[in-house]
Amino acid sequence: MSDDTTAPFLFPAVGRKKVIADFDGGRLTSDGGVMLLAAAERRLGIADSLAGLIADPRNPLFVTHSVADILRARMLAIACGYEDADDLDHLRTDPGFKLACGRLPDSGHDLCSQPTVSRWENAPSLREVVRLTYAMVDTYCTSYARPPAAVTLDIDDTLDVVRASADGLVQRPPRRALLHADPCL
DSSP states (O other): OOOOOOOEHHHHHHEHHHHHHHOOOOOOOTTTTHHHHHHHHHHHHHHHHTTSSSSSOOOOOOSSSSSHHHHHHHHHHTTTTSSSSSGGHTTTTHHHHHHHOOOTTTTTTTOOHHHHHHHHHHSHHHHHHHHHHHHHHHHHHHTSSSSSSSOOOBBBOOOOOBBOTTTTTOOOOOSSSOOOOOOOO
């Protein structure tokens, strides 16, 4: 008789609790890969370095989710294919996402909700956005032993024609559609 089970996969501890990936049931997530993404993000320190560049005017006594926690949850959600902020309303209780963000699945606080994420997506000033951009370029360049001499960005735009009115009635497309350039890097 063959033993088809695999050895457990160990992750770094969260809140002095051992984290093991195993395949024998229990609280499940369909996004187990988020743990590997979170390990890479923490090693690079992306969320923490970006959070340090955004002013946080909130009273620290009433803060539940740090800016770094909010950014980390949003980045991991996007990396796992959840591009809409409202997906976090479901993911905030997902055991895999909670572990990836440093919270225990059962006893840890839930992750931030969509309204919290939306407030922070629009919070940075133009100056802060520029600083965030430079920080991401620095993170990219430091991933090389010697920074590349040049970087080529392939920027594609998408045609996004709105064909419905506010009351939900479909309208005929305009004779001349304007191109809304949402760059996709």
